Amino acid sequence: MKLDMHCHTKEGSPDGKIPLLEHIELLQKKGYQGMLITDHNSYKAYRYYKTLTNKPSNFTVLCGIEYDTLDAGHILIIMPSGIRPRLLEHRGLPIFLLIEIVHLYGGILGPAHPCGEKFLSIFHTRFGKTFLEKLVKHFDFMETYNACEDDISNDLSAALARKYRLPGIGGSDSHRRNCVGLGYTIIQQHIQNENDFIQYITSGLPVKAGGKHYHHTTKQKLGKANHVLVYSFWFYNKFLALFHTKARNLELQRQKDE
Numbered sequence: 135m136k137l138d139m140h141c142h143t144k145e146g147s148p149d150g151k152i153p154l155l156e157h158i159e160l161l162q163k164k165g166y167q168g169m170l171i172t173d174h175n176s177y178k179a180y181r182y183y184k185t186l187t188n189k190p191s192n193f194t195v196l197c198g199i200e201y202d203t204l205d206a207g208h209i210l211i212i213m214p215s216g217i218r219p220r221l222l223e224h225r226g227l228p229i230f231l232l233i234e235i236v237h238l239y240g241g242i243l244g245p246a247h248p249c250g251e252k253f254l255s256i257f258h259t260r261f262g263k264t265f266l267e268k269l270v271k272h273f274d275f276m277e278t279y280n281a282c283e284d285d286i287s288n289d290l291s292a293a294l295a296r297k298y299r300l301p302g303i304g305g306s307d308s309h310r311r312n313c314v315g316l317g318y319t320i321i322q323q324h325i326q327n328e329n330d331f332i333q334y335i336t337s338g339l340p341v342k343a344g345g346k347h348y349h350h351t352t353k354q355k356l357g358k359a360n361h362v363l364v365y366s367f368w369f370y371n372k373f374l375a376l377f378h379t380k381a382r383n384l385e386l387q388r389q390k391d392e
Contacts, residue, residue, distance in 0.1 A: 135167045135168060135321050135322075135325065136165060136166050136167055136168075136318050136320050137166060137167065137168040137169060137170065137194070137196075137320075137321070138161055138166055138168075138170070138306050138308070138315055138317060138318060138319070139169075139172075139198075139210075139277070139303045139304060139305040139317075139319045140170065140172050140200075140210065140246065140277065140280060140304075140305025140306055140307045140308070140317060141157060141169045141170060141171055141172055141305065141306065141308055141314075142172065142174070142200075142307070142308060142309045143157055143171060143173055143179040145173075145178050145179040146171065146173030146174075146177070146178040146179035146180075147174045147176065147179075147309065148174070149174075149309050150173065150309050151309055151311070152308065152309070152310065152311055152314065154171070154179050154183060155186075155190075156311075157308070157314060158190050158193055158195065159190075160311065160314040160315060161314060162190065164314070164315040166193075166315060167192070167193060167194060168193060168194030168195065168325070169193075169195060169196065170196040170197075170198040170210075170212065170305070170331075171183075171195065171196065171197060171198055172198045172199060172200040172210055172246075172305070173199065173200065174199075174200050174202065174225075175199065175200070175201060175222070175223055175224070176223055177197065177199060177218045177222075177223060180195070180197040180218070183195055194324075194325060194327070196212065196325075196327070196328055196331060197213070197215075197218065198210060198211060198213075198328075199211050199222055199223075200246055201225065201232065202225040202226070202375070203225075203227060203228065203232055204226045204227060204228045204229070204375055205228050205229055205260075205261040206229035206245075206256045206259055206261050206262050206269070207245065207246070207248075207253060207254045207255045207256045207259050207262065208245070208246040208247070208254050209229070209232060209243055209244070209245055209246065209256070210243065210244055210245070210275075210277060210303075211232075211241060211242075211243045212328055212331060212332060213236070213239055213240075213241035213328065214239065214241060214328055214329055214332060215327045215328045215329045217239050217240075219235070219239065219389075220385055221235065221385040221386065221389065222235075224378040224381045224382040224385060225375055226375025226376070226378050226382060227382065229256075229261065229269065230272075233272045233273075235389075237272075240332070241332070242274035242275065242332050242335055242336065243273065243274060243275075244274055244276045244277060244300070244303070245257070245262075245273065245276055245277065246280070246307075247277060247280040247291070247307070248262075248276055248277065248291045248294065249283075249286075249288075249291045249294070255287075256269070257290075257294070270294070270300070271298070273298075273300060274301075274335055274336065275295075275300055275301045275335055276291060276295040276298075276300045276301075276303070277291065277302070277303055277304070277305065277343075278291045278292040278295045278302030278303065278304065278343050279291075279292070279302070279303075279304030279305070279317050279343040279344050279345050280304070280305060280307050280317060281305070281306045281308070281313060281316035281317040281345050281346065281347060282307040282313065282348050283307075284347070292343075301335055302341060302343045303319045303341060303343050304317045304318050304319045304342075304343030305317040305318075305319065305345075306345065307348075308348075312348075316345050316347070316348050317343075317344075317345035317346075318343070318344060318345050319341060319342070319343050320341070320342040320343075321334055321340070321341055321342075322339060322340055323339070
């Protein structure tokens, strides 16, 4: 089964340009049988998908999220079917608390583009470099192919996954139409939902990742000026994490009370 395990949508990501249904259609034309929605700190697109009465046939849509941590960049999360904690829509949790919460619910998680851009990628954060050994043993997988990353970044990620014996997944990280379907994950079973995928990954069954590089990323267009964007994102993420503090705390307290 061929899946794109890193997909952004217009409905769920502020920088997503592709409506979910168009995203599905494009992937089907390229021979994919499924996708994982990984919008930034949002389940909006999947909630929209669940309301549809004419869902595309013979195509599996998995619910995931790309979470902005306080200290370790972007993390891909897949929770069990039907479990979508509101807490995960409030960015800014520290990575070790995030790991604890996801595993408490029976979900799985792993770093997105782990050797990619500074601040966004776990092993290019100060925290990730300091606690690499301790962090890696808590992850369930690692994104080893991201179509928006260069060969060096993807090769380093794949080497880390092999070293720590983690399954490597691949995805397009597609925000625009011409990036859709450039990254893939191949598994040897047909899955229908998040529970199936979690079971597959935690069982240690074979996973293959790969794809083609996307040559029109913002980083490539900006060149050296991209450094300004990277630091701007750092301030943006810290500001929004602070903004969501009250909502996060309320959700954490609600979970403790349950």
